[in-house]
Amino acid sequence: MLAAPWVCRSCARSLRSFGIPRPRLLRRASTNGATDPTPGIPPSLLERARKIAAEHDQLSASLEANFDPKTAKRAGEISRVAAALREFERARTGLGELQTLLTSDDAEMRELAQDDLEATKAQLADLGHNLSVALSPKHPFADMPCLIEIHPGPGGTEGRFFADTIFHMYQAYCANKGYRTRVVQYEASDSDGQKGSEGEIALQEAVLEVQEPGAYAAFRGEAGMHRVQRVPATEKSGRTHTSAVAVWVLPSFPENSGPGTASDVENPDSDFYIDPAEVRTETMRARGAGGQHVNKTESAIRLTHMPTGTTVSMQDSRSQASNRVSAWRILRSRIAAQKREAREELTRSMRSSVLSQSQITRGDKIRTYNYQQDRCTDHRSGMDVHNLPDVLAGGGSLNKIMDSVQTWLLDRDIQSVIAEEEAASAGDKKGGK
């Protein structure tokens, strides 16, 4: 396969990235724009955009006649697509004019048109991308704040130490970005002795709430298994260990959500709704006489959502009431995320498209932090960063990785929209959202 008899892994990786180009849909679609009648965007998607724009025109016409909040909401949702399409069409007519100028007799005119052509094409590709972005469905939880839960993977102390490192990484990242955060839970395990090499504690479970609206969209790419490869502080013979930390990103409902919104906890249709009868509450009190006989502070509380078996236990505050509130918050977020995931799974199986391969589930490793090579790799976007201390300090390198993941997520969303459209047009079935 390779000419050299032995190649180290990182070199092999760089070789491979030359040999097998990663499928980058957008680039492919935008580079063959010269022959494609609709550069920057596949025809099926453009068809859909036109349909939506037509609907938007119709809706705004009816809104002028008589105002209806429901219609206004829908019009507001799709106005993004209509505006993007308008821009795109304008650029395309511009390109058409330039191409007619190219065939003109005037040499000077031809030269000018030739100069403009490249710039316009690039602009068209950008606008096409914008249109695809506008068409890709917005995540229903995108505007919400989020909870970042950090659980060490199975295995020894090493994973727990690294869980603490990850926790501080996100905390520092939020501080750098100016996001407001709150530590909901930060629980050290008491089973182990020493501290980690950088003074980190062995973490049992931690929950960080990022209170910025839209934090869910920013952090949702972080969910998954984060793998670490390093020589632990406890290791005597200098062997590299591999351990993992699970990060869950859950939508957190804003505290003052009005009725009728998706995050309204009282609305049975909402993802955040939980029937109180399905939750078992346990207060972890020592058995015995109780009452006036004992005065120990026992504020811990455990909630179990019986249909799914999800449990949340909370003992951070001295007040049982506030522990109960926090526990309910986390339980609601977990259940909402589960409901959402189940729904996505359902639509995916119904689509049965190629996309299911690129789906990252909770169990897959998404990122590797390698201390020996001073490297952090994201396995989805294929991004390598060689400044691990900066990544772990939540600096610009982490931002770079997270941006690359955002781009990857967006690409995936667009791809799924295209696949959906193509499937709909090919099967002549009911095209859907």
Place this chain on the structure above:
Amino acid sequence: MPRLRPALFWRARRTVSPLATLILPACRDLASAANELRWMREHIAATPSPMPSKMRLWFMCDQRAKGKPLQYVLGSQPFGHVDIKCRPGVLIPRPETEAYTTELARLLLSTLPPQPSSDSPQPTSLNILDLCSGAGCIALELYAQLQPAAQSGGHALSVLGIDVSRHAVQLARENVAHNARLNLIPGTTTATSPNNNADIRFEQADIFAPDFEERLVSNNQSQTQKSWDVLVSNPPYISSRGFARDTARSVRNHEPRLALTPLQSHKTTTAAATTTTESQQQTIFSSRLEDVFYARILALCQRLRPKRVLLEVGSMQQAARVVDMVAGGGPGLAELYPLQRAEVWRDDPRHDRPDDCRQESVGGREIRVRGFGEGRSVYLCRADV
């Protein structure tokens, strides 16, 4: 008390902090030592002081190591929606009390009509009497939970706490101001303004005093003619033997005995009270010493006729004895509070699931029992409510 293994101390030192070894004998296990240490640190961070924080932490741990309850060391205990200041000499609010108070508040909220009814001439009122109020936790929590509904529904809410201890009444009054300052309850400084129809007071009185009933009735009628809707009480209910055997060491050594065990003198004064009949005297003399407060309170109930009564008890056996007292407690008491409507609430009365109620045999009688855990309170409801 079983001996703690030395390995536990080493582990506390290694995993938590050297200070954890100090408080470990008082906390008894590593998890709660770590938690208490964290709460002490949080308390120090939240309350500025000229003293260096390390020194403060050491002092606190030192006190805790000597068995002083954490609530006295930190000076407060959260109780439902309110924050209760704690001080040696006054009983610390318990989580079980919090659980049944929350349940009672839920029950009362469900009975309050949301809007003032147009056909009744005067606005409805809700008068709550808390006997043996201690730090005032039950009264304050009920006030905090009911006040918004009463305000919006146009009901008059009045809460009166009674305790025999001067320290307790003083602390309860401080707690009203403290919670108003923290905005956990609406301030009482505007009590004179006409649109504020809610009121919370604490008074020092001995419920065994011969003129207590007269004072309460006259005091009550002097304002407007009104009746008591709720009587709630967490009286001393531990026997002398139970005090020596069953209570935790920090309870025995640091909390006021007056709030935990009734005295022999209470029994004689109850029996000698002018209003007691022959049969009531019989009941009082035959009852155990730790139940004497219930005898007295039930005698008061006969006079004051509150619509609902909630009494904290120490165990299922004591709950059964209280139910017995109601059944055989003089003329009219059983008719006033029929046993079919009486309930025993356990430690966790499940306020998230209100219909969780079973018929169980309590001391030979079929009584409705609610929730899980040890029997914690007896709930009585007047026949005509």
